[in-house]
Amino acid sequence: MTIWWPYFRLAAAVLGAAAIIRQLSLSLGNALAAETPWGSHLPTVVTNFFSYFTILSNLIAVVALVAGGVWMLRTRPPLRQAQGAASPEPAWLATLLACASTYMIVTGIVYNLLLRGIPIAGISDVWTNETLHVVIPLVMLVDVLFAPRRRALPWGAMLTAVAFPIVWAVYTLVRANLITAPATGNPWWYPYPFLDPHLQGGYLGVIAYIVGIAVAIIGVAALVVWVGRRRGASR
Numbered sequence: 001m002t003i004w005w006p007y008f009r010l011a012a013a014v015l016g017a018a019a020i021i022r023q024l025s026l027s028l029g030n031a032l033a034a035e036t037p038w039g040s041h042l043p044t045v046v047t048n049f050f051s052y053f054t055i056l057s058n059l060i061a062v063v064a065l066v067a068g069g070v071w072m073l074r075t076r077p078p079l080r081q082a083q084g085a086a087s088p089e090p091a092w093l094a095t096l097l098a099c100a101s102t103y104m105i106v107t108g109i110v111y112n113l114l115l116r117g118i119p120i121a122g123i124s125d126v127w128t129n130e131t132l133h134v135v136i137p138l139v140m141l142v143d144v145l146f147a148p149r150r151r152a153l154p155w156g157a158m159l160t161a162v163a164f165p166i167v168w169a170v171y172t173l174v175r176a177n178l179i180t181a182p183a184t185g186n187p188w189w190y191p192y193p194f195l196d197p198h199l200q201g202g203y204l205g206v207i208a209y210i211v212g213i214a215v216a217i218i219g220v221a222a223l224v225v226w227v228g229r230r231r232g233a234s235r
Contacts, residue, residue, distance in 0.1 A: 002148045009065040012065050030182075038182055058104070063100075088151040104136055105137055110216070151232050
């Protein structure tokens with residue numbers, strides 16, 4: 001498993017990066033074809049694209065997979081050396097992979113529970129949508145469960161994983177009412193309908209979703225760290 005796992009990580013990173021680039025090209029194409037000032041405003045369109053949690057979490061996953069794959073290739077033991085004798089991944093890489101895995105697993109859960117039925121015409125297509133919301137989350141789950149040379153992280157790593165989603169949620173809610181939505185012209189833009197108080201009957205509905213997702217993030221982060229500790233200890 002140690003021999004081919006870095007190639008699995010690198011192949012998944014290439015797939016994820018290709019899906020992100022494809023989806024960005026669709027967004028830019030929409031902006032270039034738009035006939036309204038707000039729809040054709042490229043800085044807003046690009047910033048909105050990189051404001052989706054899905055895109056950010058996939059970017060983090062791509063970086064983590066590349067870093068993990070390259071590290072495994074550079075530090076792989078000789079073929080005659082026993083796999084169990086290989087050194088575990090460094091703490092920074094283990095933390096990065098734990099964070100990326102948490103975000104991607106939560107992305108897959110939230111998409112399939114809350115967003116799967118929403119039309120994607122114009123901003124995505126089937127293969128990019130499924131790659132970013134299903135395939136890469138499954139890759140990261142498999143990496144948590146089976147990747148060799150795991151390091152057991154302290155429980156404090158769970159708090160590190162939770163920090164980014166908190167910053168993202170605050171950024172999203174603050175920014176939302178400062179811009180015009182490119183597609184509709186509304187004087188607000190939210191990346192997901194469950195964050196839009198105009199669709200959720202006010203901010204209480206939004207807060208309920210945020211709390212639920214926060215619980216999911218904490219739970220998944222705890223599970224990822226727990227699995228890493230168990231697998232690291234078993235080495």
